[in-house]
Amino acid sequence: MSATISQAALRELVAEWIAQGKRVAGPCLVPSGVAAAVAPALRSASPAKPSLVLYSYFESPAQLVLEGFIRPANSIKEFIFPKHEELYRYRITGKGIELTEVEPLRAEQVLIAARPCDAASLPILDHVFNWDYKDELYNCRRQLTTVVTLACPAHDEACFCTSVGLGPAAERGSDAMLLELGEGEYEVRCLTEKGKALFAGKLQASERVASLPAGPRKRFDPVEVRAFVKDNFESPFWPAETLACLGCGACAYTCPTCHCFDIVDEGNIERGVRARNWDSCQFSMFTLHASGHNPRPNQPARQRQRIDHKFHIYPEKFGEILCTGCGNCTRNCPEGIGVLSVLTEIDHA
Amino acid sequence: MSENHVAPASGRHGFEPKIVAFVCNWCTYLGADLAGTTRLEYPPNVRIIRLPCTGRIDFNLIIKAFEIGADSVLVSGCHPGDCHYTSGNYHARRRWILFRELLQALGFDLERIHFTWISAAEGHKWQQVVKEITEKTRQLGPYTELYRTSTGSAGVSPAVAQASRTRDAAPSLPLPMRGGESGAVPLPIRGGKSDTVLRPVWEGEGALRDACRRLLAEDKAKVVIGYGKRGPVFVTRPEDVEQLVWNDQCLANLTVYLKRKEIRALGRPAIVVKGCDERALVVLEKESQIDRKEMHAIGMACQGMGEAKCETCDVHVPRFADEVMGEADKHPAETDERWKSLESLLALPTAERMAYWAREFERCVKCYACRQVCPMCYCERCLVEKNRPTEIEPSPTAKGNFAWHILRAFHLAGRCIGCDECTRACPAGIDLRLLNLSLAKAAEEHFAYRAGMDPKAEPLIGGYSLQDKENFIR
Numbered sequence: 001m002s003a004t005i006s007q008a009a010l011r012e013l014v015a016e017w018i019a020q021g022k023r024v025a026g027p028c029l030v031p032s033g034v035a036a037a038v039a040p041a042l043r044s045a046s047p048a049k050p051s052l053v054l055y056s057y058f059e060s061p062a063q064l065v066l067e068g069f070i071r072p073a074n075s076i077k078e079f080i081f082p083k084h085e086e087l088y089r090y091r092i093t094g095k096g097i098e099l100t101e102v103e104p105l106r107a108e109q110v111l112i113a114a115r116p117c118d119a120a121s122l123p124i125l126d127h128v129f130n131w132d133y134k135d136e137l138y139n140c141r142r143q144l145t146t147v148v149t150l151a152c153p154a155h156d157e158a159c160f161c162t163s164v165g166l167g168p169a170a171e172r173g174s175d176a177m178l179l180e181l182g183e184g185e186y187e188v189r190c191l192t193e194k195g196k197a198l199f200a201g202k203l204q205a206s207e208r209v210a211s212l213p214a215g216p217r218k219r220f221d222p223v224e225v226r227a228f229v230k231d232n233f234e235s236p237f238w239p240a241e242t243l244a245c246l247g248c249g250a251c252a253y254t255c256p257t258c259h260c261f262d263i264v265d266e267g268n269i270e271r272g273v274r275a276r277n278w279d280s281c282q283f284s285m286f287t288l289h290a291s292g293h294n295p296r297p298n299q300p301a302r303q304r305q306r307i308d309h310k311f312h313i314y315p316e317k318f319g320e321i322l323c324t325g326c327g328n329c330t331r332n333c334p335e336g337i338g339v340l341s342v343l344t345e346i347d348h349a
Numbered sequence: 350m351s352e353n354h355v356a357p358a359s360g361r362h363g364f365e366p367k368i369v370a371f372v373c374n375w376c377t378y379l380g381a382d383l384a385g386t387t388r389l390e391y392p393p394n395v396r397i398i399r400l401p402c403t404g405r406i407d408f409n410l411i412i413k414a415f416e417i418g419a420d421s422v423l424v425s426g427c428h429p430g431d432c433h434y435t436s437g438n439y440h441a442r443r444r445w446i447l448f449r450e451l452l453q454a455l456g457f458d459l460e461r462i463h464f465t466w467i468s469a470a471e472g473h474k475w476q477q478v479v480k481e482i483t484e485k486t487r488q489l490g491p492y493t494e495l496y497r498t499s500t501g502s503a504g505v506s507p508a509v510a511q512a513s514r515t516r517d518a519a520p521s522l523p524l525p526m527r528g529g530e531s532g533a534v535p536l537p538i539r540g541g542k543s544d545t546v547l548r549p550v551w552e553g554e555g556a557l558r559d560a561c562r563r564l565l566a567e568d569k570a571k572v573v574i575g576y577g578k579r580g581p582v583f584v585t586r587p588e589d590v591e592q593l594v595w596n597d598q599c600l601a602n603l604t605v606y607l608k609r610k611e612i613r614a615l616g617r618p619a620i621v622v623k624g625c626d627e628r629a630l631v632v633l634e635k636e637s638q639i640d641r642k643e644m645h646a647i648g649m650a651c652q653g654m655g656e657a658k659c660e661t662c663d664v665h666v667p668r669f670a671d672e673v674m675g676e677a678d679k680h681p682a683e684t685d686e687r688w689k690s691l692e693s694l695l696a697l698p699t700a701e702r703m704a705y706w707a708r709e710f711e712r713c714v715k716c717y718a719c720r721q722v723c724p725m726c727y728c729e730r731c732l733v734e735k736n737r738p739t740e741i742e743p744s745p746t747a748k749g750n751f752a753w754h755i756l757r758a759f760h761l762a763g764r765c766i767g768c769d770e771c772t773r774a775c776p777a778g779i780d781l782r783l784l785n786l787s788l789a790k791a792a793e794e795h796f797a798y799r800a801g802m803d804p805k806a807e808p809l810i811g812g813y814s815l816q817d818k819e820n821f822i823r
Contacts, residue, residue: 030712030778052778054712073776074714083714084744243611244581248718250776266742266749268417277744278714285734299611334722334774335601336580 002210003203007066007184010112013202014061017110025057025079026112027065027072055079055114066113070156073332075256076111076118077125080141083253083278087137087263091271104140110198113150117161117326119173121256122147127318128259146194149174150186151213158327159216160340166324168215179210186210219340220347222311222321228346229312233304241342242303244335249280251329251338252306257322260286281305307342366486368395368421368479369414371406373438376427376468383472391476392483395423402426404437408448408759409740409752411462415495416748421461421486423478428466429815438466439813446818447762447791447810454694454787455755456703460485461492465823478823494700496747498707553649553675554595557621560647560672561590564619570645571616574603581606585615593621595675600654601722602768604629607639608727619645623654624664628766628801629724631669635808636764638727648673657782658769661687669804691786710750712777715743719757719771719781725764732756758784763792763809766801 005013017024030052053065055072057079091098111118122142129135152159152168161167171177176195178186187210188203190196232238252258262279266272280286282302288294296302314322323339330338372378378399384391400406403426414422424445432438445464453459463482467474557575564570565587573584575592576599582592583606604626606612622630630646633639648667653659663681667673694702717733720726733741733753741756742749757771758781767789771781792798795818798809 054777056712073778084746239611243583244606246605246609246718246721248721248774249714249716250718250774253714253716254776262743264736264743266739266744275744280716283717284730299609332776333580334718334770341579 002187002206002208003190003199004181004185004187004206004208005178005199005203007186009202010178010186011061011064013199014064014110014112017198018059018061021107023057023107023109024061024112025055025076025109026114027053027069028056028058028063029065030054055111055118064112066150067153070154070159071115071117071152071326071328073328074254075121075326075328076114076147077121077256077259079109079111080122080145081125081129081138081259081261085137085276087274087276089271089273090265090267092269104137106140106144108144108146109141110146110148112148113178114147114174115152115326116149116168116170116172116174116177117152117159117166117324118256119147119149120166120170120324122173124257124318124320124322124324125259127320131318146175146198147173148176148178148195148198151177151179151210152215153180153213155216156327156331157216158330158338158340159325160219160327160343161325162215162217163219163343164222164321164323164325168213180213181208181210216325220343224347225307225311225343226315229304229308233308237346238304239300241345242300242337245282245299245303245337246335247282247284247299247302248334249278249282250332250334252280252282253278254328254332256324256326256328257310281309303337303342307339307346310339311343364487364491366394366420366483366491367418368423368482368486369419370395370397370423370425370479371400371403371410371414372397372424372467373403373426373433374399374401375433376431376466377425377475379469380467380471380475383469384475385472387472389472389476391479394483394486395479402432402434402437403441404432404434404439406441407740408444409756411448412752412755415457415461415492416752420489420492421463421482423463423465423482425465425467425478428468429819431468436813439815439817440811442819442822443796443813443817444762444810445821446795447788448759449821450787450791451755451759451762451784454691454702454784455706455751456494456697456699456701458489458492458494458699460489463823464821494703496703496707496751497700498704498711498747549596551595551597551652551675554593556674557595557647557649558590558593560674561593561619562587564645565590569617570619572612573619573621573647574606574612575621575647576601576603583612583615595621595649597654599623599649600656600773602626602629602724602770604633604724605722605770607633607644608724617643617645619647621647621649622667622670623649623651624667625651625658625662625766625768626724627667627669628664629768631801631804632725632764632766632808633727634804646670650675650677652677652679656769656773657690658767661689664802688786688790690780691783691790694783706751706754707747709779710747710754713745713750713754713779714777715745715750715753716776718774718776722770722774723761724768724770725761725766726757732760754781754784757781758788761785762788763796763798764800765789 014024053069053072054074055076058064086102088102089100129138171191175192176199177189177191181187188199190199260279260281261276263274263276265274286302287296296305310322327340330340381397406424411422426438429438449459465478561573561584565573571585575582575584576594577592578594581601581603584590584592603620604622627648634641648670650666650673653662661682665677665679720731733743741752765785765788767785769782775781792809796809798806
């Protein structure tokens with residue numbers, strides 16, 4: 001026995017959530033170029049990005065894209081840990097400084113059709129945002145978020161979830177999971193109370209049970225990687241493997257688990273705001289000291305830092321790998337690097 | 350509450366325009382001073398900011414003024430020929446010509462940006478100009494369109510609304526997935542054609558490998574910067590030249606690596622360039638970033654990689670490379686074809702253009718991939734990384750993102766060679782080429798200049814001509 005829902009009913013349910021005042025985000029198609037925004041007929045005339053799918057909030061359930069792509073080019077972390085977040089506002093008065101707390105937006109949200117590799121990132125991120133300091137803004141959003149994943153029906157050569165202990169139907173971090181049954185039907189597995197509440201009374205009982213989709217083959221062994229990273233800090237491997245890296249933050253910013261942030265004060269002499277913005281270990285400003293010294297002075301050192309943090313430092317501190325194998329770093333790298341190519345090289349070395 | 354209540358723009362009673370004037374120390378400031386000492390009355394709506402010379406007025410200041418609430422901006426300096434520093438105002442004039450075109454593409458209201466020449470003796474002209482600008486701005490109303498996204502279809506033209514509805518209704522996509530296949534979907538190079546399963550080998554690959562083997566064996570190059578199966582490769586040994594490929598996935602502009610310290614450390618480079626990439630070499634040499642005698646350029650005749658730029662390419666065969674492999678029988682496209690996508694942007698009303706960019710920039714995460722892949726962005730430390738004082742807000746907010754993209758685009762004015770790497774690299778799919786196109790078109794129309802086409806041509810920015818047009822300057 002299983003519980004199922006049709007695609008049409010799912011869209012209706014999404015409309016219902018939106019009507020209830022929940023914020024709903026999921027994979028949406030990004031129109032490419034101004035031509036597409038103005039006249040769809042011209043779309044081919046300006047194929048800046050022929051078919052880009054990103055997780056974003058949507059107003060209408062018709063915007064939800066369920067088929068025809070591997071995974072969105074961004075990750076769901078931005079709905080829990082946004083790229084820019086105000087922490088407090090300040091005003092300099094004649095006598096001193098006035099501070100105003102920024103209240104977190106207490107609105108329930110549903111992330112629909114997230115990939116299992118995205119959902120798995122949330123319990124991993126929980127560690128760092130609740131380690132010595134309990135991050136109220138993060139926790140507030142996390143508690144108000146229900147994650148409905150869609151088991152991956154397909155994968156591409158950048159996917160490597162099976163190498164980090166996950167898989168196309170891994171349930172970690174999901175409140176409910178949809179599995180394709182074909183013909184626009186989904187089996188729904190409610191995994192937590194939140195998930196059950198979301199689908200209560202909306203599911204059909206059925207005899208059909210979804211078969212688990214095949215995952216990507218294993219590409220490397222994370223234990224080997226950890227051992228290598230630990231013992232090869234100064235290895236010529238790093239410069240040799242990372243020469244093509246140009247030092248943009250596309251990998252880190254589209255990674256579901258990368259969580260570095262920078263704190264900035266923005267304002268004028270009277271008033272302003274303290275905010276935190278995403279940061280990346282690939283930037284030349286990363287770890288730059290006021291003295292001018294930089295312990296990560298070049299791109300090989302920064303690439304090593306990224307792998308080191310994901311497969312050695314984080315596991316040592318929190319007991320798990322800071323990577324879910326989504327492959328976004330590879331897909332989004334303008335020069336085709338990503339962690340996968342480096343990791344497979346490590347395992348073969 | 351009655352509907353009439355929210356209409357400060359209709360009556361405009363009580364609206365006092367805020368005008369920021371950036372003026373030069375030697376002429377206009379003294380002109381304004383003269384107006385004061387001769388008791389000429391002019392509206393107090395203008396806030397004067399004195400700078401050494403119009404040539405030193407940073408374009409970001411104009412943007413900043415609007416951000417902090419200016420309704421109009423005035424920029425004014427010495428008449429041509431009168432500059433205290435001989436030519437500052439000529440340089441400024443040339444930059445303004447280009448900057449106006451960029452602002453136009455971004456959807457800024459050019460009616461609110463004024464340029465004048467006012468000398469130290471022209472107190473009456475200052476009075477007149479300030480009066481007129483104040484009156485005009487009063488009629489235009491407060492500048493509230495700045496960075497505003499139109500939510501839903503409100504404020505969007507029927508065409509745009511229609512387009513977005515059509516999009517919503519039809520989420521079926523021409524996407525790469527093949528149903529029923531058990532194996533993994535092959536991964537294209539970022540930006541490459543996703544349905545490419547078999548990568549063709551193009552004519553010239555064998556010759557390319559032979560040439561590189563020879564260069565490395567004869568020690569004429571220490572490293573070959575070329576295309577490999579999954580992205581750029583750096584070949585240092587003759588026996589490794591088999592790593593080099595030449596096919597329809599060779600998208601990257603490899604000249605970006607010439608600036609990288611790690612690559613420079615490898616020694617004298619040989620670099621594989623397409624006709625479009627090669628234009629970067631021309632600009633970089635002109636800007637003293639490379640020495641062509643200290644490198645070797647291997648040109649690849651190219652039939653096009655299927656990118657937007659390839660449709661209007663007129664440099665299929667490299668012209669200045671040390672050697673050229675392969676052949677291309679493609680013919681140059683018509684010039685006006687190049688501006689097609691830009692024209693569809695410019696066809697939108699001003700406010701909608703800005704709404705379009707506000708929507709696009711909302712997706713920007715400031716990963717700076719656009720900057721890092723650009724061969725022309727070679728500053729050791731980018732202005733956006735300077736924070737004493739902060740000129741560009743680092744936050745990925747509407748304000749910070751507009752400021753960043755204006756800076757990026759305008760620092761490439763007259764320098765961008767149109768390789769579109771910024772657009773290919775953007776993980777948010779922002780069509781940055783439109784901004785580059787607006788400046789390229791301005792350079793071509795006003796100065797008959799195309800960056801990287803003619804090694805003898807003087808760089809556009811940095812030079813000036815007494816004949817530069819000034820029909821927009823009063």
